[in-house]
Amino acid sequence: MRIEREILIEAPVEVVWSVVTEPDQMSQWFAEEVHLTAEPGAEGVFVYRDKSSGTTSTVRLRVEQVRRPELFAFRWVYPDGAEPQPGNSVLVEFTLHPEGDKTRLRVVESGFDELDWSDQAKADYIQDHTSGWRRLFDKLQDHIAKHQSVRS
Amino acid sequence: MTLTQVDDEAMWSAIAEPSRRQILDMLLTRGEATPTSLAAELPLTRQAVAKHLNVLSRTGMVESARHGREVRYRVRPEQIDAAAAALAKVAARWEKRLATIKAMAEAAHRSQESTTEAPEHQRPPAHREKPYQRE
Numbered sequence: 001m002r003i004e005r006e007i008l009i010e011a012p013v014e015v016v017w018s019v020v021t022e023p024d025q026m027s028q029w030f031a032e033e034v035h036l037t038a039e040p041g042a043e044g045v046f047v048y049r050d051k052s053s054g055t056t057s058t059v060r061l062r063v064e065q066v067r068r069p070e071l072f073a074f075r076w077v078y079p080d081g082a083e084p085q086p087g088n089s090v091l092v093e094f095t096l097h098p099e100g101d102k103t104r105l106r107v108v109e110s111g112f113d114e115l116d117w118s119d120q121a122k123a124d125y126i127q128d129h130t131s132g133w134r135r136l137f138d139k140l141q142d143h144i145a146k147h148q149s150v151r152s
Numbered sequence: 153m154t155l156t157q158v159d160d161e162a163m164w165s166a167i168a169e170p171s172r173r174q175i176l177d178m179l180l181t182r183g184e185a186t187p188t189s190l191a192a193e194l195p196l197t198r199q200a201v202a203k204h205l206n207v208l209s210r211t212g213m214v215e216s217a218r219h220g221r222e223v224r225y226r227v228r229p230e231q232i233d234a235a236a237a238a239l240a241k242v243a244a245r246w247e248k249r250l251a252t253i254k255a256m257a258e259a260a261h262r263s264q265e266s267t268t269e270a271p272e273h274q275r276p277p278a279h280r281e282k283p284y285q286r287e
Contacts, residue, residue, distance in 0.1 A: 003243045007250040011261035019257045029252035079169070087170050105253060107246055 006106040013096045016103045017069035020094050031059070038066050044074075070096050166211045171196060172204045176227070179214060184226040 009016050019025045023044075026034040036044030042063045049056045061076040062084045071093065078089035090111055097104045167173050174194065179185055187205060191198040205225050208214040212231040216223050 003246060005243070005246045005250055007254050009254045009257050011257040015261045015264070016253070016257045019253050019260065025256065028256060029249050103257070105250060107250060109242070109246065 003109040004106070006104060008099065009103045009105055010101075011103060012101055013069045013098050013103045016096055016105055017072075020096070020105070021066075021072050032056075036061070036063070038072065039063060040066055046076075064091065065093075163211045163213070166207050166213070169204070169207075171200075172208060175201065175204050176208060176213065179225060179227050184224050186222045186224055188222070 019029070021038040023034040023036050026036070031046035032049045033047035034044070035047075036042065040063055044061050044063065046059045046061065047056055048059065059076055060078070061074045063072075063074045065071055065073040073091060073093040075084035075089040075091050078084040082088055090109060093108045093110075095106045095108075097106075167176065171194070175190060178190055178193070187198050187202040190205075191201045194201065196204075205214060205216070209216060209225075213227060214225050215228050216225045218224075
């Protein structure tokens with residue numbers, strides 16, 4: 001599972017960094033409320049409000065890496081009571097690259113952070129490839145294709 | 153549960169767990185399976201498999217039917233469609249977020265420039281006597 005998107009912004013990296021990492025700015029593009037300190041290991045929460053039903057939901061996150069002004073990463077979507085780890089959470093990484101006086105902002109959201117893994121964990125993962133996201137989603141795609149051809 | 157009621161968050165957390173992904177994968181391959189037959193091929197007890205199947209059932213991606221003494225599980229294709237669509241929505245959501253970040257950063261940058269060293273062409277003309285009066 002890997003989603004990659006990027007955008008070129010006509011503003012210097014420091015300005016983009018503030019928008020990406022400061023809670024009062026994040027609350028304008030990420031969630032209705034953001035409680036967070038951009039420090040490695042810091043725990044935070046995003047609060048989402050569903051406008052139609054009026055209900056709120058809270059999503060926890062943990063800051064993984066902060067290298068001002070080029071890298072900001074956090075993990076989210078992990079089970080309650082568990083420590084966020086490569087196997088049980090989704091990693092979101094923002095990278096900022098200056099291009100002249102502009103900034104290229106890239107976001108990668110991945111279900112597995114294979115780079116973080118120890119060699120043993122990587123070896124186990126490759127051996128136990130049936131639990132891989134890619135394989136599962138390839139299969140979902142196949143399944144959908146078959147299902148659609150049956151329906152049409 | 154209708155297609156529109158698929159809860160992205162429930163789905164994400166259901167498939168964020170490696171054992172559940174593996175179980176879903178096995179169900180996609182076989183079409184149908186019992187907790188006992190799945191447990192035989194996994195380093196999990198039948199009870200643990202049953203628990204994971206319950207979580208998957210709650211998202212609507214998997215359904216169960218009783219056949220005599222056993223309960224058989226299978227994927228629900230229409231819900232899998234919805235799940236795949238939900239994943240595509242996640243990507244679209246990032247595009248929207250990045251566009252908002254861009255708009256915010258560019259607006260902040262422009263206002264910084266105009267309060268500090270604005271380029272010649274952006275400065276208010278010096279010769280005007282009433283620079284704030286609209287023309």
